[in-house]
Amino acid sequence: MAQYEAVIGLEVHVELKTGTKIFCPSSTEFGAAPNHHVCPVCLGLPGVLPVINRKVVEYAIKAALALNCRIAPYSKFDRKNYYYPDLPKNYQISQYDLPIAANGYLEIEVNGRAKRIGITRVHMEEDAGKLVHQGSISTTPYSLVDYNRTGVPLIEIVSEPDMRTPEEAAAYLEKLKAIIQYTGVSDCKMQEGSLRCDANVSVRPAGQTGLGTKTEIKNMNSFKALQRALQYEIERQIDLLEQGEQVVQETRTWDEDRGVTLSLRSKEEAHDYRYFPEPDLVPMVISEEWVNEIRSTLPELPDRRKQRFVRDYGLPAYDAAVLTSTRELADYFERCVELYNHPKTVSNWVMGDLSRMMNATGTEIGDVCIRPEQLAGMLQLLDKGTISGKIAKTVFEEMFRTGKDPEAIVKEKGLVQISDQAVIEKVVEEVIANNTKSVEDYLSGKERALGFLVGQVMKATKGKANPGLVNKLLREKLGK
Amino acid sequence: MQLYHMTAHRLQQMLAKGEISAEELCRSVFQRIDEVEEKIRAYITLDRENALQQAKAVDKARRAGEQLPPLAGIPVAVKDNICTKGLRTTCASKILYNYVPPYDATVMELLHDAQMVLLGKTNMDEFAMGSSCENSGFYPTCNPWDTDRVPGGSSGGSAAAVAAGEAVLALGSDTGGSIRLPAAYCGVVGMKPTYGAVSRYGLVAYASSLDQIGPFARDVTDCALMLNVICGHDPRDSTSVPYDKPDYRTFLTGEIKGMKIGVPREYMGEGIDSAVREIINKAVRVFTDLGAEVEETSLPHSDYALPAYYLIAPAEASSNLARYDGVRYGYRADKSEDVVDMFKKTRSEGFGPEVKRRIMLGTYALSAGYYDAYYNKALKVRTLIKRDFDRALEKYDLLLAPTAPGTAFKRGEKVDDPLQMYMVDICTLAVNLAGIPAISVPAGNVSGLPVGMQLMGKPFGEGEILRAAYAFEQCSGICCQLPD
Ligand SMILES: [Zn+2]
Numbered sequence A: 001m002a003q004y005e006a007v008i009g010l011e012v013h014v015e016l017k018t019g020t021k022i023f024c025p026s027s028t029e030f031g032a033a034p035n036h037h038v039c040p041v042c043l044g045l046p047g048v049l050p051v052i053n054r055k056v057v058e059y060a061i062k063a064a065l066a067l068n069c070r071i072a073p074y075s076k077f078d079r080k081n082y083y084y085p086d087l088p089k090n091y092q093i094s095q096y097d098l099p100i101a102a103n104g105y106l107e108i109e110v111n112g113r114a115k116r117i118g119i120t121r122v123h124m125e126e127d128a129g130k131l132v133h134q135g136s137i138s139t140t141p142y143s144l145v146d147y148n149r150t151g152v153p154l155i156e157i158v159s160e161p162d163m164r165t166p167e168e169a170a171a172y173l174e175k176l177k178a179i180i181q182y183t184g185v186s187d188c189k190m191q192e193g194s195l196r197c198d199a200n201v202s203v204r205p206a207g208q209t210g211l212g213t214k215t216e217i218k219n220m221n222s223f224k225a226l227q228r229a230l231q232y233e234i235e236r237q238i239d240l241l242e243q244g245e246q247v248v249q250e251t252r253t254w255d256e257d258r259g260v261t262l263s264l265r266s267k268e269e270a271h272d273y274r275y276f277p278e279p280d281l282v283p284m285v286i287s288e289e290w291v292n293e294i295r296s297t298l299p300e301l302p303d304r305r306k307q308r309f310v311r312d313y314g315l316p317a318y319d320a321a322v323l324t325s326t327r328e329l330a331d332y333f334e335r336c337v338e339l340y341n342h343p344k345t346v347s348n349w350v351m352g353d354l355s356r357m358m359n360a361t362g363t364e365i366g367d368v369c370i371r372p373e374q375l376a377g378m379l380q381l382l383d384k385g386t387i388s389g390k391i392a393k394t395v396f397e398e399m400f401r402t403g404k405d406p407e408a409i410v411k412e413k414g415l416v417q418i419s420d421q422a423v424i425e426k427v428v429e430e431v432i433a434n435n436t437k438s439v440e441d442y443l444s445g446k447e448r449a450l451g452f453l454v455g456q457v458m459k460a461t462k463g464k465a466n467p468g469l470v471n472k473l474l475r476e477k478l479g480k
Numbered sequence B: 001m002q003l004y005h006m007t008a009h010r011l012q013q014m015l016a017k018g019e020i021s022a023e024e025l026c027r028s029v030f031q032r033i034d035e036v037e038e039k040i041r042a043y044i045t046l047d048r049e050n051a052l053q054q055a056k057a058v059d060k061a062r063r064a065g066e067q068l069p070p071l072a073g074i075p076v077a078v079k080d081n082i083c084t085k086g087l088r089t090t091c092a093s094k095i096l097y098n099y100v101p102p103y104d105a106t107v108m109e110l111l112h113d114a115q116m117v118l119l120g121k122t123n124m125d126e127f128a129m130g131s132s133c134e135n136s137g138f139y140p141t142c143n144p145w146d147t148d149r150v151p152g153g154s155s156g157g158s159a160a161a162v163a164a165g166e167a168v169l170a171l172g173s174d175t176g177g178s179i180r181l182p183a184a185y186c187g188v189v190g191m192k193p194t195y196g197a198v199s200r201y202g203l204v205a206y207a208s209s210l211d212q213i214g215p216f217a218r219d220v221t222d223c224a225l226m227l228n229v230i231c232g233h234d235p236r237d238s239t240s241v242p243y244d245k246p247d248y249r250t251f252l253t254g255e256i257k258g259m260k261i262g263v264p265r266e267y268m269g270e271g272i273d274s275a276v277r278e279i280i281n282k283a284v285r286v287f288t289d290l291g292a293e294v295e296e297t298s299l300p301h302s303d304y305a306l307p308a309y310y311l312i313a314p315a316e317a318s319s320n321l322a323r324y325d326g327v328r329y330g331y332r333a334d335k336s337e338d339v340v341d342m343f344k345k346t347r348s349e350g351f352g353p354e355v356k357r358r359i360m361l362g363t364y365a366l367s368a369g370y371y372d373a374y375y376n377k378a379l380k381v382r383t384l385i386k387r388d389f390d391r392a393l394e395k396y397d398l399l400l401a402p403t404a405p406g407t408a409f410k411r412g413e414k415v416d417d418p419l420q421m422y423m424v425d426i427c428t429l430a431v432n433l434a435g436i437p438a439i440s441v442p443a444g445n446v447s448g449l450p451v452g453m454q455l456m457g458k459p460f461g462e463g464e465i466l467r468a469a470y471a472f473e474q475c476s477g478i479c480c481q482l483p484d
Helices: A054-066 A166-183 A223-242 A288-295 A302-313 A317-323 A327-339 A343-361 A372-384 A389-402 A406-413 A421-434 A436-443 A448-460 A467-477 B008-017 B022-040 B048-063 B106-113 B156-163 B180-186 B220-230 B274-289 B302-323 B339-350 B353-366 B372-395 B418-423 B429-434 B462-476
Strands: A004-015 A078-081 A091-094 A101-110 A113-126 A130-133 A143-146 A153-159 A195-205 A215-220 A250-255 A260-266 B043-046 B075-079 B117-122 B169-173 B189-192 B213-217 B260-264 B293-297 B398-402 B438-446 B449-457
Touching: A004 A166, A004 A223, A054 A101, A054 A113, A054 A153, A054 A166, A054 A288, A078 B302, A091 A113, A101 A166, A113 A166, A166 A195, A166 A223, A166 A302, A166 A327, A195 A223, A215 A223, A215 A260, A223 A250, A223 A260, A302 A317, A302 A327, A302 A343, A317 A327, A317 A343, A327 A343, A327 A372, A343 A372, A343 A389, A372 A389, A372 A406, A389 A406, A421 A436, A421 A448, A421 A467, A436 A448, A448 A467, B008 B022, B008 B220, B022 B043, B022 B048, B022 B075, B022 B117, B043 B156, B048 B117, B075 B106, B075 B156, B106 B220, B117 B156, B156 B169, B156 B180, B156 B213, B169 B220, B180 B189, B180 B438, B180 B449, B189 B220, B189 B462, B213 B220, B220 B438, B220 B462, B260 B274, B260 B372, B274 B293, B274 B398, B274 B438, B274 B449, B274 B462, B302 B353, B302 B372, B302 B418, B302 B429, B353 B372, B372 B398, B372 B429, B372 B449, B398 B462, B438 B462, B449 B462
Parallel strands: A215 A250, B075 B117, B075 B169, B260 B293, B260 B398
Antiparallel strands: A004 A153, A004 A195, A078 A091, A101 A113, A113 A153, A130 A143, A195 A215, A250 A260, B043 B117, B169 B213, B189 B213, B189 B438, B398 B449, B438 B449
């Protein structure tokens, strides 16, 4: 069987977090009552005209710079014509042949191998509205339209066909999301639709340089869906070729429930968008000064920050990558380290207990109620011996749930570590007296029996005994 | 002379002196409307009650000693493709027969600020597509000089209203001659300002890169007064240009000695009626007598204006008119199978034949595989035409030409021959492609029908155009000739 290679390119739509829409003063707020954030302009009423929101251009430039793109000194808008009830003018104002930015890239890492993925172009456009059906689109007796989202600013980021596996595609999207989030121009929330992704996929025998016939996959609403859809589509295309058939150029949609891609429309049915320059807007001339001004507001981006974490905090590359995967997490980590200068310890807690509890409860870092001061405070209690490592985990869980200060939790629950030698000695003596079998085992050389005895002491003190001290005292008493 | 036949500047003085009230004036115009509207049909919607109220408010303010803007209390008619808040705006199309805008066009805000009295909305060719007002989705408007003849289009209702005494001033829109042609046919003054001089916000788009709002008036002075109201930068229109707006009255000196005027030979050739040519030649002599230097010149790409226009305008129209689909407002066909069927039926039933023709032309011109051969080529031709004007206007202050090749034609004469109809605009189209300002002023009569002379100027050179037009008007005495 021939070896095949997939060729994948992604088209990603990102909603920009401006307060108002791209061509009118309506709010972009998410989740308002239907048709609440509309005005004559975004409703496309007869006679209205668009006026470009300067903030949108600024954000688009900022995102493009973060993606190492070249900003076009001269750029314009075009009309993309197609009929759909969620599109009030029956054309979308977009950018066709002169996008705001082009020729960028970002770096991904899959299985320890770094790879550069090219970015063809970044362009600005307006979002469409939303149709609400009763049940299925094909059987609904009527549909309602919500134009709140109409005119919300988007940038479309088109990659080069540089990805070869679903994992690379997911890594690209993850990285893209991280970079855009770092710049602060978008939330990039896939569930809320502020990050959307379509994929172009083709396969070819390994070693061949020409491209196979591609299909476009739509409707992938999560990273998992992206990977599953690509995996399915690659296998489907390989199967076709193996059976001597041909891949048909078409648009396909991912059916999440059935786990398959389905044909949406063929190349022949593809729209002729009849792009032409938007006569209601004048071309944009973007000065180098403005670009530089925007460039100067770019924050430290994930790759840089990761390198700095390795260099300045002595963290393993893996830790640094995880901690810098979002700006909020990296900020959280750095704030903790500012207050408690043991980076690796902080990293262990953030990547360990904190991440686990965030995953278990579906909490985002921004919503975690343990403040960095509190995490640092708990680590200091641990250092001082006020609490044991084991108790620290209990305290941490309580902090995560309640947001209370570690000192308060320790006091409330009586979790202060027992380091009083006399108290522990007494318990140790009792344990030795009550566990003669284990004592004999230990004395006859079975080191493991000591662990059992330590456990018994900890149990009797409800885990509060200082484990180091327990160990030391047991060894002393057993004369070894 | 009846009030409804007077110029705005004369009425303005009478109002200021308290010789008449705005209410009297308004009633006089409505009385005239009651007399002749049945024959002329200049209006689609009349707003009598509000107009009288506005007039009374002006009188009240005047009595209270308030400082009023120059045109306060002057009755004005507005073409029905300019959005009026709370007042039906149909574009003379069945597809918008019930559409009431929730907002005012920028020019309407300016008219309100000027305290002018809005009489109603005037008839037009559907979506401003036509040259005779016969393409109205409701009924044609008749020429007040001969009711068997067309008033010209597309702003035929506004031109006829001003000529017939049914309005003192009016607004129209000009995409390829839609103000100047009806002004010429109806014997009034009509001006298309520079593209970007008047805000298009609230003007229902036909061809966005060519559309421009402008005034109809009974003489050049009134035209200048109206320009003073409507010109100016508007941040809601990105194509509106920030510029220092002069007081256009200051150009009305009668002094044009040394002015250089070019007469492009392409506009005086075979397609032009000899009687029209004669009148233009007479006008040339008037200018020479006034001390202007007039010479023949050339705009070599003139022949390509019409084909370029009929690719660019329909292309933009095909997109601009896509929004009329029955989903949100206007006409919606009933008994549709599904949404696509609804789109098709609504648009098939809602648009008239000329609008459909241009939508199809434009859709074709923008289609994949044809774009470069048609639309793109037309854009290049447009650049050449613009360059022709740039060059000519480097040498001359103004260009002079007939506004139309002939006088108003009979209703029904050209409706079955779109190309014949399109030819009526050959003298006006190029100005829109070049984006420059131009005026049409009455220059004489042929068999009792008015002939218009066109003066074209540099971008934002409205003042110089008005200067020449005013001098001509004063010297020739051809103004304020109105049919009874
Ligand atoms: Zn809006």
